[in-house]
Amino acid sequence: MPDDESTPETGSPRPRAKGRRGRPRGRRSKAVLVTAWAAAGLVVLGGAGLGYVYFKLNGNINGVDINAALGRDRPRNVDNGSMDILVLGSDSRSGANAAYGHGQDGARSDTAMVVHIAKGHKKASVVSIPRDTLVTRPECTDKHGRPVPAARQQMFNSAYAVGGPACAVKTVESLSGIRMDHYVEVDFTGFKKLVDTLGGVDVTTSRAIHDPKSHLRLAPGAHRLDGEQALGLVRTRHGVGDGSDLGRIQLQQAFVKALLNQVKQVGVISNPKKLYDLADTATSAVTTDSDLDSVKQLAGFAGSLKDIGGQDMTMVTLPVRYDPADANRVLPLARADAQVWSALKADKPIPASAVRDSAGDKGDAGRVVGGR
Incomplete structure (x- = not known):
């Protein structure tokens, strides 16, 4: 799968886009938040009963x-009972991930979410x-x-790459002025294996999805x-919405909520093998x-999040506008971002006013998929 994006490590001028605004690009992203949150939640489920395999885990x-x-x-570490977590998905094609394409060096943060856990840990906001x-x-x-070195006009995912x-x-702390309390990362293979180990994910699609690029037909x-x-x-862009990465983010957010709700319903305490x-x-x-x-640390972290389901989360995309010089890039909306x-x-x-003009x-990509 060839890489058609500019190299983030250089300061050379970016190429002008050709074709329609929001044209799809080469690499793919994951619903990393799902995996990270599910990983933490499942560890806490097994914390007390896995004794003899503790060191293996x-x-x-x-x-x-x-x-x-x-x-x-x-930024200053503000201890007010809330928590901020940067959740990333790396798009490395090394090892088992090679099946999902070639043509790039290293890895980049193909999906990034800032998860804010509110005081009391009953609600969450995701950006x-x-x-x-x-x-x-x-x-x-x-x-x-x-x-x-510092660099201007760089794609956000270049920070992970370099x-x-x-x-x-x-980079996230510089953008937001918020100190990240934790960091969690996952890749293609980890996401896929976790879904399979869960026994699959139940979703309902409101219309057909056919994307030959991601080999998905529903x-x-x-x-x-x-x-x-x-x-x-x-990963799909071509099968839903206008084919842009922004539409795919909406789809991912809808899937996150569906899977989080399902994870909370998985009963594994009575099944030691499933639990392990x-x-x-x-x-x-x-x-x-x-x-x-x-x-121990991951289980404690998971325990603090166990009451949060999909219905308890507000999910938005950082307010942006398309770059008039390059339709394949977006620019932050400074005032809305500050909100x-x-x-x-x-x-x-x-x-709601913060994302009104973003x-x-x-678009309606996020309404295509829901939980069951």
């Missing part, structure tokens, strides 16, 4: 020391950041400790999707910050 989890990498150059948003990337260091998780976190009506189908659904399989898959699926990289981030800082609901929350 503990060894599954990959951790990244974000705090050490970023040091003191971060999706489009991968093609042009931002000022702050100076950071890569995973080897080498400096990465500097890994820590640079992605620093008739209108009720479906139980396996992992491959679920991955196809959250879910915990093993979940802990293998994620990379976290070092404050969550053990079963979104201010609401999260104050632990208040995101006002290109990100127009």
Whole structure:
């Protein structure tokens, strides 16, 4: 699958777009929030009953020391009972992910969501950041400790590409002025395996979806999707909406709610094998910050989120407009973005006025899929 996007590591001028606005692009994204949240939720289900496999599960989890990498150059840590988590999906095509395409170096944060857990942990607000948003990337260091210079007019997902998780976190903190309490990442294979281990996901489609790019074909009506189908659904652009990445984000958000509601209904306590399989898959699926990289820590984190279902979440896309110089890029709407981030800082609901003029929350792609 060829890469048709400009290289984020250079400061060279971006090519002008040809064709219609919102033309689809090469790489694919995942509903990473689903996997991350499900992983945490399933670990807490098994925390008390898995004793003898504790160390096996503990060894599954990959951790990244974000705090050490970023040091003191971060927004103030406000302890008001709320929590902010950056959830990323990397689009690496290495290892088992090679089946989903080639033609790119390294990996990028193909899906990014800032999850704000309100005080009391009964409600959540989720802000999706489009991968093609042009931002000022702050100076950071890569995973080897080498400096990465600041750069203007860079795609948001370039931060992960050039500097890994820590640079992605620093870019989000620079955009929002909000300190991220945690970091969670998942990839194609982890997402697919978790859906299969859950036994599939029940969704209802309001119209047919046919996308030869993601190999997905669904008739209108009720479906139980396996992992491959679920991955196809959250990757699809061509089968739903106008073919843009913004429409795909809406589809992902709808799928997140459907799967979260289903995860809460899965009864596994009485089935030790199912319980172990879910915990093993979940802990293998994620990379976290070092404050969550053990079963005990991840279980405690999950326990704090267990009361939040799809109906308790408000999901928006960061307010943006299409770049008039390049229809394949979007630009932040500064005033509206400030409203979104201010609401999260104050632990208040995101006002409807913030997304009223945004290109990100127009269209009906999100209404195509619902839970059963």
